[in-house]
Amino acid sequence: MSNQLIKPQTLKGFRDSLPELMMAREHLMEIARKVYRSYGYSPIDTPALEYSEILLGKGSDETDKQLFRFQDQGDRDVAMRFDLTVPFARFAAQHIGKLGTPFKRYHIGSVWRAEKPQKGRYREFIQCDFDTIGTDANASDIETLLVIHDLMEAIGFNKFAIRINHRQLLNGLLEKLGVLEHSVGILRALDKLLKIGREKVIAEMVDAVGITPEQAAGVLDFAQLEGSSEEILAQVEELLDGNEPGLLGVSKLRELFESCRTAGIADERIVLDVSIARGLDYYTGTIYETFLTDLPGIGSVCSGGRYDNLAGLFTKEKLPGVGASLGLDRLLAAMEELGLIDTATTPAQVFIAMFDQERLGDYLKVGRELRAAGIANEVYPQARKVQKQFQYANRKGFRAVVIAGSDEFEKGVWTVKDLEKGEQAEVPAAELHSYLHRLLSN
Amino acid sequence: MSNQLIKPQTLKGFRDSLPELMMAREHLMEIARKVYRSYGYSPIDTPALEYSEILLGKGSDETDKQLFRFQDQGDRDVAMRFDLTVPFARFAAQHIGKLGTPFKRYHIGSVWRAEKPQKGRYREFIQCDFDTIGTDANASDIETLLVIHDLMEAIGFNKFAIRINHRQLLNGLLEKLGVLEHSVGILRALDKLLKIGREKVIAEMVDAVGITPEQAAGVLDFAQLEGSSEEILAQVEELLDGNEPGLLGVSKLRELFESCRTAGIADERIVLDVSIARGLDYYTGTIYETFLTDLPGIGSVCSGGRYDNLAGLFTKEKLPGVGASLGLDRLLAAMEELGLIDTATTPAQVFIAMFDQERLGDYLKVGRELRAAGIANEVYPQARKVQKQFQYANRKGFRAVVIAGSDEFEKGVWTVKDLEKGEQAEVPAAELHSYLHRLLSN
Structure with missing residues (x-):
């Protein structure tokens, strides 16, 4: 033992969890586990470390740069997982034969990204995912929504809305307008609608993306449809007339709304929002975002969607799926703001x-x-x-x-x-x- | 996306946790959390990554070599935690002013060691520790035993024994025999008692350690004392006559046995074993080991002890403490062997x-x-x-x-x-x- 003290400090971008925070987090994780389990999702875990080739090139260039990556004692090129989706794809490719389909799993675990530290954002955070893979049944999409709904209620939120869309609606419209090949630019412009308004979005679509003012107006008219979910769906159905994938999307959403009503979900809890284009490259069907009515500013606290194929980089077996991720840390920040976090630092009373x-x-x-x-x-x-x-x-x-x-x-x-x-x-x-x-x- | 598939595989020494294993593990962790909480231990967490200087030189040379250590994006020398004790020492030094004493915490988390992989031993495993720091009260030692006891019962084990010792007993004897400076060698030889028998242990103490046959016999007589806990303590008391630290150890153990009896713990659940010398360099008071009667071969499933100062390398504030660690993975292996693990792979019924x-x-x-x-x-x-x-x-x-x-x-x-x-x-x-x-x- 040396006489010189070592300075007790955590790394930049990392933090300790003291009892107050940790009790709130454990509480949330326990609720998530309970809700996921009540629907038959099983827990799994994967290692914190993977071969780098498993993780590289699966997110963005940014994600690659943010990997904590090194040579291990056996000179293997290894890295710490940056999300739970890529390890799940590897896991599914490896074990699906044994597990069988459909396979429903949840996974709650830490992930690491060497991001620039910001207020409330750390280089280590917990993800809390659930997915159903190996089926393209719409029932699983609907169930995903029910899980999100029950999660929010179980956490204690009364005022929230799950915003729903289906990728095929917007795709169908772009196809009908003849601008499908410009979808990336169009959706990027559309994303700014709330911030810069209709006219400027149309201008961007015309000037930067290169579609006609009429085409741009068509996109905006669609994105700004108003009314109840049924009313919007009826209008969308007319606009998509003749476009089969688009109409299939409409009928799936209709089934979703009807089944949820039968299953006892209050109408105001599910909102059709045909402008959501979340995760463009990844999601191919239903899309979910969840907003707290009292805290819209914190963004979606539970998001997800349907994808065509989870593990295409690892296996030839096609594994379609649908799932979502609870934003645990964002939710903790929200609960802190709403005064929902107990200040006691003991779990005993x-x-x-x-x-x-x-x-x-x-x-x-x-x-x-x-x-x-x-x-x-x-x-x-x-x-x-x-x-x-x-x-x-x-x-x-x-x-x-x-x-x-x-x-x-x-x-x-x-x-x-x-x-x-x-x-x-x-x-x-x-x-x-x-x-x-x-x-x-x- | 390339056409060549990436081989889906985990790193050497790592493994995925499939639902069957994961449900059993979650069940154990939930029980541990519940028992720890019922005694007022609060949860904490620390980062997976620490500055290497925090972790280096805290275990053995072996531990240093087994660190997953690298330079991060900011050229910091960082490493993944190899246990939860060293991070807790750093944590305590950093936060104890805010937390106050006594401070009781539990910590359930993964640790990483690049050990040679063996059957049932992985490079990533979960530790499940609880400690009370900032007090040298014997009540905390007794409570530590109660927690271990309640943990075992809550997991569903009926037949187990917590073996107890106090470092000052053996220390006192070695002092009285005038061989305290040889304690490392003596205890190393004593550890082999079950394997090689009394005569060979004495021979090793004489030949390799360099004490007299009489001194060696004195150590063995002590380690082989028989009878009930009270009877052994009475004999120890006589043997340690005049050695104050040793007699203090005896009175603390006596208080432990009496309080446990009053608190309703069955006598056969606590066994005095004056030969346990676990963690020689670290523990300074009460020592705990827990054995399953039906599976003695798997070793202690919950071990710990009292130490004089947790965080001496990080702070001048002296933090005595006592705690133990549940061997979660060892226990899972045991439960598998005893047929206590459910084969269902769904949490729903x-x-x-x-x-x-x-x-x-x-x-x-x-x-x-x-x-x-x-x-x-x-x-x-x-x-x-x-x-x-x-x-x-x-x-x-x-x-x-x-x-x-x-x-x-x-x-x-x-x-x-x-x-x-x-x-x-x-x-x-x-x-x-x-x-x-x-x-x-x-």
Whole structure:
């Protein structure tokens, strides 16, 4: 051991998760796991490290540059995963024969990108994906929407909208207008609609992309269709008349809306938005984005879509699929902003003060009894001044303190103090856990 | 996209976790979280990557060589964590002022070591640690034992023993025998007792370590003390007469046994073993090892101990602590051997067959209703042949299949088939969830 201290610090762009953040994150992950499982998605995991050739060239040039990549002890060219999709493609190619199709998986894990650090964005973050592969059934697209819906509700959001589109609608329109080959430029311009307005978008389409003003207006008319989902779909159907892929997209969306209504999803929770073109190169069918009504500024907190083939780079077996990803860290930031994150730094709610060191076994015993009754609790390890112990309990955010000294032990009672309400009561030992259950449920 | 397929493979020493393994692992992690939380331990996380100087020289030379270490994009010398203890020391030095003491944390996370791959040992594995720092109170040592005990019970092990020792006992004896400076060699020889027997251990102590036959016999007599914990402690007390640190160790162990008895732990679950010398350089007080009675060969599945100072390399603040680590992967291997791992590859228990594609919304609706009643289920996405769907359900390990065609929908009934018992029944729609609850609880 040297005498010089090593400076305790995390790397640039990385951070520690302290209890407050970590409890909120564990809570979200637990909800995600529970919802995914309730639909029959199974958990999987893949290694943090992969052969670099598995990961390179799968995202953008930017992604390649952001890879944490190195030679390992065996001179292998390796890299840390930058998302969970590429490893899943490799995983599927490798194991699908054993797993069979359809295969539904969820995967919650850390990914690493050497991005320029920004407020709220780190070089290590958690992804929380779920996908159904090996089927092109529309039922899986609809189920994906149901999962997103149930996730949002389970997290505690009441006001949210899942915005839906189908790639074939816009594709069909561009085809009918004769401008399909310009789709990248058109969609890039269309993406700016909210920011710069209709006229400037049309100007960009004409000047930069090179389509006619009439064609550009046609795209804008389509993107700006108004009305209920049924009304918009009816108009889209007319506009796409004769374009089979487009009309198939319409009928799939119609089935989605009808099935969701039958399944009990409130109408306002699903919004048809024919202008969403998310992940142009990747998604080929249904597209999902999820917005919190009270926090539209944070963007979509759960996004995804249908793709034609997951693992084409690794296997000749065609694996169509559909899925989405919960933006865990973005959601945590949102919950912080909405005041939905508990400030307590202890997962236990009851604090057992240590008054009489000689009674250590008795304190530990009551702790175990309360745990057996489902009440998480912490026994303070030393008979320090009660005031000190109360300070500790307050700082950590315990809800109640339980105290007994020799008097109480003789009488067979505990003094219970509700730290939130400031009330105090003497409770017979035999009634302690039912008393605390009542206190904690208020 | 190139035409040449990339071979889908994991790196040497790494592996994918398929649903069967992953569900068992998630189950264990959930139990660990629940037990840790029930005692007031809070979750934390630290980055996978650290400055190399944080990690180097903290384990052994071997550990340094096994580090996955590289230069990042900013030419920083970085490495992937090889355990959770060193990052916790760095974390504690950095945040303890904000967190306050005592601080109880658990940390479940992957660690990476470029070890020679062996059967059941991988270069990426999960550690599952809990510690209390900032206090030297014996209550925390006792609580550590209670946590281990409750963990084992919660996992479902009935037959296990936590073997306990205190470093000061053996230290005190070596001091009394005048051979304390030879402790490393003596303990290394003592470690072989089970393998090579008393005579050969004594020979090694005399020949290789250089103590007298009488001194060696004294060590062996001590290590081989027999009787109940109280009886052994009484003998140790006599042997350590006059050695204060040793006698303090005895009184702490005595308090541990007494408190555990008061707290309701069965006597046979805690075994005093004065020969355990685990982690010689690191642990300074109580030492824990946990053995499954039916599988002694797999070694300790939960080990730990008390240390004098966690973060001495990073801060001048002295942080004594005590904790242990659940050997998650070892435990999974054990559970596999004992047949405790479920072979189902789906987290859902009920399979809803799709008979009539037109009724998609109705199938999705009943799926949601069952979920709301706490019954995880999967709706098959296509109206394929029922036999195919049954094959799928059987292969995944669903417990029950629920079917309805147009006849059933008209009558308002579902056909439920219990795949385990082979029984089939027609159930009114309104009674479906209570019927399934009964079926699943059998």
